Amino acid sequence: MTEKSxxxxxxxxxxxxxxxxxxRTALFNYLFAKHHNGKFILRVExxxxxxxxxxxxxxxxxxxxxxxxxxxxxxxxGGEFGPYRQSERKSRYRKYAEELIEKGFAYYAFDxxxxxxxxxxxYKSEANPSPQYDSKIREKMNNSLTLxxxxxxxxxxxxxxxxxxxxxxxxxxxxLHDMIRxxxxxxxxxxxxxxxxxxxxxxxxxxxxxxxxxxxxxxHAFRGEEWLxxxxxxxxxxxxxxxxxxxxxxxxxxxxxxxxxxxxLSKRDGDRLGFPVFAMDWTDPxxxxxxxGFKELGFLPEAFINMLAMLGWNDGSGEEIFKLNSLVEKFSxxxxxxxGAKFDFEKAKWFNHEWIKRSKTDRLLPLVEKxxxxxxxxxxxxxxxxxxxxxxxxxVLLSDFHTQLAYFFxxxxxxxxxxxSPKWNESKHDFFNSWKTxxxxxxxxxxxxxxxxFKDAAEQAGIKPGELQLPFRIMLxxxxxxxxxxxxxxxxxxASTLRRIDNSLALLKA
RNA sequence: GGCCCGUUGGUCAAUCGGUUAAGACGCCUCCCUUUCACGGAGGAAUGAGGGGUUCGAUUCCCCUACGGGCUACCA
Numbered sequence: 155m156t157e158k159s160x161x162x163x164x165x166x167x168x169x170x171x172x173x174x175x176x177x178r179t180a181l182f183n184y185l186f187a188k189h190h191n192g193k194f195i196l197r198v199e200x201x202x203x204x205x206x207x208x209x210x211x212x213x214x215x216x217x218x219x220x221x222x223x224x225x226x227x228x229x230x231x232g233g234e235f236g237p238y239r240q241s242e243r244k245s246r247y248r249k250y251a252e253e254l255i256e257k258g259f260a261y262y263a264f265d266x267x268x269x270x271x272x273x274x275x276x277y278k279s280e281a282n283p284s285p286q287y288d289s290k291i292r293e294k295m296n297n298s299l300t301l302x303x304x305x306x307x308x309x310x311x312x313x314x315x316x317x318x319x320x321x322x323x324x325x326x327x328x329x330l331h332d333m334i335r336x337x338x339x340x341x342x343x344x345x346x347x348x349x350x351x352x353x354x355x356x357x358x359x360x361x362x363x364x365x366x367x368x369x370x371x372x373x374h375a376f377r378g379e380e381w382l383x384x385x386x387x388x389x390x391x392x393x394x395x396x397x398x399x400x401x402x403x404x405x406x407x408x409x410x411x412x413x414x415x416x417x418x419l420s421k422r423d424g425d426r427l428g429f430p431v432f433a434m435d436w437t438d439p440x441x442x443x444x445x446x447g448f449k450e451l452g453f454l455p456e457a458f459i460n461m462l463a464m465l466g467w468n469d470g471s472g473e474e475i476f477k478l479n480s481l482v483e484k485f486s487x488x489x490x491x492x493x494g495a496k497f498d499f500e501k502a503k504w505f506n507h508e509w510i511k512r513s514k515t516d517r518l519l520p521l522v523e524k525x526x527x528x529x530x531x532x533x534x535x536x537x538x539x540x541x542x543x544x545x546x547x548x549x550v551l552l553s554d555f556h557t558q559l560a561y562f563f564x565x566x567x568x569x570x571x572x573x574x575s576p577k578w579n580e581s582k583h584d585f586f587n588s589w590k591t592x593x594x595x596x597x598x599x600x601x602x603x604x605x606x607x608f609k610d611a612a613e614q615a616g617i618k619p620g621e622l623q624l625p626f627r628i629m630l631x632x633x634x635x636x637x638x639x640x641x642x643x644x645x646x647x648x649a650s651t652l653r654r655i656d657n658s659l660a661l662l663k664a
Numbered sequence: 665g666g667c668c669c670g671u672u673g674g675u676c677a678a679u680c681g682g683u684u685a686a687g688a689c690g691c692c693u694c695c696c697u698u699u700c701a702c703g704g705a706g707g708a709a710u711g712a713g714g715g716g717u718u719c720g721a722u723u724c725c726c727c728u729a730c731g732g733g734c735u736a737c738c739a
Binding site for chain 2: 165166167169199201202204205263265267270279280281282283284285286315317319332335338339340341343344345346348349351352353354356358359363378379380381382383384385406408409411413416417418464465466468470471472473474491492493494495496497498500501502503504505511545547548549558573618619620621622623624627628631633634635636637638639
């Protein structure tokens with residue numbers, strides 16, 4: 155048995171933002187390839203000129219880069235099996251389609267869109283709500299099977315618009331082995347004569363995927379489960395073109411479903427339920443509309459791919475946190491789930507929180523600097539490096555670093571006096587007023603000395619320190635969160651501390 | 665409608681004929697902490713239904729139900 159070298163491909167079409175499911179398909183392809191020391195190829199399926207969206211291809215590349223999914227061959231970087239953009243391969247497809255016609259496995263069809271529409275109307279019935287261009291119907295249409303060869307020749311020389319359709323055999327079972335689902339078989343009676351080459355000379359997905367997988371020597375083809383119904387067409391094409399022995403192994407991935415209700419997760423669900431569906435922000439070049447992505451929302455790519463990998467796969471150990479290289483090491487197709495998984499944004503956030511907690515300061519530093527800069531807060535890297543470990547366990551999203559860190563740099567904008575005013579009284583007011591003097595006299599401004607001074611003053615005032623700690627926190631932070639108060643006081647310095655006490659005291663008096 | 669795929673707690677899921685049916689998220693209780701978070705200890709919560717096969721089915725088979733996908737000159 156000859157060992158074919160492992161080559162897989164992620165083949166998105168550049169029609170807009172890159173969906174969660176798309177990234178997961180890319181990821182599984184990548185994990186499989188790298189686990190077997192194979193190649194991961196990016197192939198752009200831009201055969202539909204109507205759906206082509208400017209910038210979408212570069213956006214997809216950027217998403218993969220952000221995720222750390224590197225390509226071995228792609229439109230940008232090239233490779234020995236290029237071009238990797240189907241539009242640039244246009245000229246190669248027609249000859250295969252015509253070869254199929256010669257062999258009797260395909261035919262020319264001259265039906266206009268209107269005629270097809272009419273056909274569907276005509277044959278539509280209760281029993282058959284969606285009539286197909288199949289072995290029965292093709293007898294009634296305008297194609298090289300029904301027209302005389304002279305007329306076909308004439309129409310062809312007149313450059314009459316036409317497509318090439320596969321001629322599905324009658325009553326044959328097509329069986330394929332799916333790495334995830336095992337044997338799956340279909341009756342050819344159920345599948346229609348798919349268009350292989352479109353009127354504009356571009357191939358459809360069906361022809362292109364087979365030709366390109368063959369020419370690019372793809373060994374394993376991973377794609378979403380939505381492709382399963384058309385798989386028999388592809389299998390037949392591999393056979394008809396005489397490449398059966400080189401056909402890749404198929405693997406149809408389960409779908410990612412809506413969290414509520416049912417159905418495939420879509421961009422709309424994200425908008426509706428308030429979470430991203432795209433990997434990164436996507437700006438529609440026509441409308442200018444921006445759709446939020448995981449990256450910009452504050453996800454770490456490590457968390458994003460980790461979460462995606464666990465949606466439909468696990469290593470069986472119960473461990474859920476994996477780095478990309480561990481995923482590569484552990485990945486196995488056998489452990490991919492068969493059933494679809496509902497997307498759970500809460501769990502996605504948990505992954506991110508875990509990754510933020512576990513990340514080294516250096517990893518977080520540039521990202522945190524960016525978040526702060528976006529909020530007009532300048533901070534030195536040295537200071538931030540000390541601050542990050544103090545707050546990272548409190549951040550679920552990178553954007554949380556802003557709220558968790560802002561008060562180290564600027565006085566709180568809102569003071570949650572409601573939390574302290576119910577228990578506020580004259581003696582507490584007096585305490586802070588007099589403690590200020592004590593603080594002013596502190597020569598060594600450190601967490602320990604501030605805390606000691608606080609305790610001493612509290613004792614002198616006859617108030618339990620615990621009752622004064624929350625007020626102090628509210629004064630410095632503005633709300634009930636953050637690291638130990640005295641550490642905060644130590645960091646923000648004497649002047650800021652005193653100023654914030656004064657500001658709050660003024661508010662509490664009123 | 666037809667075809668195909670799927671079905672373990674609310675969600676992600678382990679189990680590859682014999683278990684008190686893991687673990688995680690979320691939720692609840694408690695501890696730690698006079699903030700928040702982290703951490704720790706507990707808790708509630710699962711094999712769609714019906715037939716087989718078997719000494720024994722969550723696990724294998726069939727039927728039903730339910731869910732999903734596909735049914736374009738879109739991918």
